[in-house]
Ligand SMILES: Nc1ncnc2c1ncn2[C@@H]1O[C@H](COP(=O)(O)OP(=O)(O)OP(=O)(O)O)[C@@H](O)[C@H]1O
């Protein structure tokens with residue numbers, strides 16, 4: 001459960017003849033419980049890829065399937081963490097996390113247990129009854145992650161989830177995500193502008209060309225991580241100093257540079 | 266209880282009353298036939314409060330008007346908010362209904378009064394109907410705008426969570442649109458008072474507008490002023506009440522603004 005497949009996917013916005021071609025023949029296979037990060041120049045279609053897996057947009061050509069089933073609409077098997085959190089400001093932290101469970105018609109007792117463990121997992125116990133605006137950005141994003149995780153989704157879709165956070169909070173969140181991925185592994189599609197973040201978090205990193213976006217290259221980070229035993233370090237800065245990490249990062253940087261052209265990454 | 270702003274407001278009211286006293290009583294620049302003096306106002310107030318005027322005491326006129334506003338306003342928002350939500354949510358509904366609105370909107374609410382009286386006579390139902398016509402439109406338009414202004418990711422988050430349609434409306438769309446819905450309610454309430462008093466001026470047998478109409482026919486400036494002040498106070502009180510409801514309902518939003 002939870003594999004993602006892009007098969008010859010094109011996406012054109014607007015009329016087929018005169019519209020903007022955002023994606024051109026995307027082929028990508030993400031295995032169950034694999035963590036894949038997508039990096040690429042701004043406007044190359046990363047968000048569009050994720051939105052199609054989520055079911056918010058349909059491909060213009062080709063097929064997207066999750067767990068072997070064609071994606072047709074959004075659903076709780078594919079939980080999304082948005083860059084701007086997209087919490088419900090009139091609901092408390094607990095109510096935000098609980099909504100998806102209520103939608104699944106779980107009995108109250110079961111919901112409570114699940115919400116409590118999600119709160120605990122994301123260190124939110126003391127803020128369960130606060131409203132989102134009373135929390136810092138990092139905490140709000142933790143609520144959004146808890147809201148996604150509590151659904152027990154096959155797939156997690158994250159579009160620059162830490163993009164709105166300051167540098168320190170971002171690092172904390174990255175480490176927490178790694179911890180979470182160990183406790184509770186999921187298939188993850190993760191979009192980011194931060195190359196280090198991609199290398200630190202992902203099993204594989206897909207690099208896209210500028211628009212119309214194609215997949216230019218896919219790097220296998222996982223085999224290097226395992227061979228070099230990155231996991232012996234707890235802190236991201238220790239991993240970032242390793243030669244194997246620097247090597248990968250530089251490779252991606254160069255690749256993105258070529259794509260950059262006149263636009264900025 | 267009364268903050269700095271409150272004191273400034275009270276000061277202005279006191280100054281206006283002093284000016285009124287000065288112009289009508291102390292200097293006599295404004296004659297009593299054009300504008301009543303405080304003493305005349307007081308006498309008129311005592312008359313309508315005790316013996317009554319235009320067929321009833323002030324309380325019964327005021328309560329009658331208040332009752333009609335409350336009913337007309339309730340009917341208007343009970344129909345206006347759902348229609349606005351529906352139009353905001355459903356493009357087809359908007360496409361079908363919006364043209365009708367574009368034609369109906371420029372018609373001043375008061376222009377409905379003759380028709381309403383023709384249909385329903387001088388009784389309460391005609392007045393509730395005109396209030397409904399006038400108060401309905403701001404509710405619909407603002408609710409509609411509120412729904413259209415909702416952040417898209419919020420809706421997408423709810424869809425991704427598998428939220429069923431009815432819960433979507435109640436727990437996501439309506440609260441997200443509620444700041445603008447309340448703007449619409451405030452405008453609707455104002456419109457309710459305006460049209461009710463106008464309708465009572467034209468044809469009624471009881472109510473504050475009827476008091477105004479009688480006082481005009483009797484050439485009775487003191488009573489006219491009593492009627493006007495009563496409308497002002499009633500309108501103010503209902504607006505304050507609505508504001509309290511709004512603060513409660515939008516506490517999550519108010520706190521975000523601070
Ligand atoms: N709804 C839409 N209608 C028309 N064009 C769109 C729409 N959504 C995206 N596009 C266009 O498709 C292209 C890809 O957009 P997308 O948001 O997927 O890029 P991105 O890689 O996520 O960019 P960024 O890194 O800036 O977030 C862009 O040129 C964008 O303008």
Ligand SMILES: [Mg+2]
Nearest residue numbers: 046047048159
């Ligand atoms: Mg994007």
